[in-house]
Amino acid sequence: MPKVLISDKMDPKAAEIFRQRGVEVDEITGRTPEELKAIIGQYDGLAIRSSTKVTKEILDAATNLKVVGRAGIGVDNVDIPSASAKGVVVMNTPFGNSITTAEHAIALMFALARDLPEADKSTQAGKWEKNRFMGVEVTGKTLGLIGAGNIGSIVADRALGLKMKVIAYDPFLTPERALEMGVEKMTLDDLLLRADFITLHTPLTDQTRNILSRENLAKTKKGVRIVNCARGGLIDEAALKEGLDSGHIGGAALDVFVTEPAKESPLFGTPNFISTPHLGASTNEAQVNVAIQVAEQMADFLVSGGVTNALNVPSLSAEEAPRLKPYMALAEKLGSLIGQLAHGEIARVSIHSEGAAAELNQKPIVSAVLAGFLRVHSDTVNMVNAPFLAKERGMEVREVRNEKEGDYHTLLRVSLKTDAGERSVAGTLFSNAQPRLVELFGIKVEADLLGNMLYVVNEDAPGFIGRLGTSLGEDGVNIGTFHLGRRDTGGEAVLLLSVDDEVTPELVARVRALPGVKTAMALKF
Numbered sequence: 001m002p003k004v005l006i007s008d009k010m011d012p013k014a015a016e017i018f019r020q021r022g023v024e025v026d027e028i029t030g031r032t033p034e035e036l037k038a039i040i041g042q043y044d045g046l047a048i049r050s051s052t053k054v055t056k057e058i059l060d061a062a063t064n065l066k067v068v069g070r071a072g073i074g075v076d077n078v079d080i081p082s083a084s085a086k087g088v089v090v091m092n093t094p095f096g097n098s099i100t101t102a103e104h105a106i107a108l109m110f111a112l113a114r115d116l117p118e119a120d121k122s123t124q125a126g127k128w129e130k131n132r133f134m135g136v137e138v139t140g141k142t143l144g145l146i147g148a149g150n151i152g153s154i155v156a157d158r159a160l161g162l163k164m165k166v167i168a169y170d171p172f173l174t175p176e177r178a179l180e181m182g183v184e185k186m187t188l189d190d191l192l193l194r195a196d197f198i199t200l201h202t203p204l205t206d207q208t209r210n211i212l213s214r215e216n217l218a219k220t221k222k223g224v225r226i227v228n229c230a231r232g233g234l235i236d237e238a239a240l241k242e243g244l245d246s247g248h249i250g251g252a253a254l255d256v257f258v259t260e261p262a263k264e265s266p267l268f269g270t271p272n273f274i275s276t277p278h279l280g281a282s283t284n285e286a287q288v289n290v291a292i293q294v295a296e297q298m299a300d301f302l303v304s305g306g307v308t309n310a311l312n313v314p315s316l317s318a319e320e321a322p323r324l325k326p327y328m329a330l331a332e333k334l335g336s337l338i339g340q341l342a343h344g345e346i347a348r349v350s351i352h353s354e355g356a357a358a359e360l361n362q363k364p365i366v367s368a369v370l371a372g373f374l375r376v377h378s379d380t381v382n383m384v385n386a387p388f389l390a391k392e393r394g395m396e397v398r399e400v401r402n403e404k405e406g407d408y409h410t411l412l413r414v415s416l417k418t419d420a421g422e423r424s425v426a427g428t429l430f431s432n433a434q435p436r437l438v439e440l441f442g443i444k445v446e447a448d449l450l451g452n453m454l455y456v457v458n459e460d461a462p463g464f465i466g467r468l469g470t471s472l473g474e475d476g477v478n479i480g481t482f483h484l485g486r487r488d489t490g491g492e493a494v495l496l497l498s499v500d501d502e503v504t505p506e507l508v509a510r511v512r513a514l515p516g517v518k519t520a521m522a523l524k525f
């Protein structure tokens, strides 16, 4: 039974779903990295929010870990490259808390417009300072969105309902989408110049870090009010403080900070500054949504291999998984076969799908070919890290589909281009389930790629098979299956034998020494 650790506070629905789906679950929150390192080795899955930092050290200690599930959106607390390198799937729940976070941004915008926290403090202190608090209307004002994805677009929708004008800076926002959203797309400089309110809704990346830098803050309209419910690090906090002190910035509301938990900050106590402790996603509704979603996704993956909302591996629905499974097995075997037989500098791997195979989601098939191919040289390769490793090694990966059936109703062909030329192997599924090799380097040969095998290329001549059989018999080798193919009469022939025990280098050397043998190799599947 797979075992999952929930290491951050999560709605009880998550644990309930894991148990219903046959996944054992422990909830151990608030642990130090050292404490987490000590226990993580027992778990197949780790369910987190933003508090647990999934670092390389944690991943190194997580010897059984297969999946990290983030109940929420931001995954900047997960070292995704290290997870990918270790073959751990990282998934999030991209929509469950979007409305809630957008509402928090709007709430903070209103809080800034009417100085609500100060007015509340003053009133509860018995001061009744009616003349001190003079706010601004949002109606007719310009809201500048930096980032117009899920949350940004919900904020835009709500702001338009409040009769604001919405302008947006997002390099990935198409003009059609901007039109559909009812926002005006523009450059960052133009947005800074025009916005009365600015709200940030981008992830923290190398491009967005300090997007509101000292220089950019200086370009804003005097009196601008700024909201950040996205990620700390998008705003230069020291420059923001100076802008608030000088009065150039009319107000700022931060839900997120460069360092969290933000127990102290030069911004605390600054007039017109409001803060909340990373509460963007904290509503009952959002927490139930993300807890259910993360548990369903992780259980799907651990129980049936379905992949949803993964950031480092192609998606594969729980319904698709059973149909794709035999193809992935075939793809892995073909990748492994060509990998074991390869020699020379590898330039390109091509994966051709024909007939029924071409109608399927190709990404998992490609990943399986690469995993089979690269596993020849490393035990730690799997479907998750194989595409990254292939890229790292400068391998070109090509994907070709042809929905027309050829000799077989479904076929996968894997071709490998090296400095020695290009060669391919092809396979099909018998009864839509059993992987079978049908072609090896242009020679038709039908074989089950299973266990220990011996590959022999020889001159097609009478008596050879008998000689080989006798020699193997003398060595005490028991043949399981025997598959034969030849290019043309009297030309090159190929033999693939499955044998009961491991094919030793000594045995390979003895086979190579037989008259007529051009090459012999041990293969393993």
Ligand SMILES: NC(=O)c1ccc[n+]([C@@H]2O[C@H](COP(=O)([O-])OP(=O)(O)OC[C@H]3O[C@@H](n4cnc5c(N)ncnc54)[C@H](O)[C@@H]3O)[C@@H](O)[C@H]2O)c1
Residues within 6 Å of the ligand: 073, 074, 075, 094, 097, 098, 101, 146, 147, 148, 149, 150, 151, 152, 169, 170, 171, 172, 173, 201, 202, 203, 204, 205, 207, 208, 229, 230, 231, 255, 256, 278, 279, 280, 281, 282
């Ligand atoms: N405060 C919270 O509790 C809370 C809750 C949920 C999400 N978040 C954070 O909010 C952010 C946005 O979430 P989302 O779901 O809308 O993400 P999203 O991926 O749907 O949208 C992000 C948008 O940012 C845009 N973008 C990327 N680089 C950009 C750049 N250099 N300049 C301008 N735009 C850029 C993208 O094109 C995309 O449209 C994330 O960082 C997420 O972690 C915070």
Ligand SMILES: O=C(O)[C@H](O)COP(=O)(O)O
Residues within 6 Å of the ligand: 049, 050, 051, 071, 072, 073, 074, 075, 097, 278, 279, 280, 281, 282
């Ligand atoms: O990215 C997110 O989903 C938010 O930052 C929410 O974080 P939390 O789950 O820690 O509240």
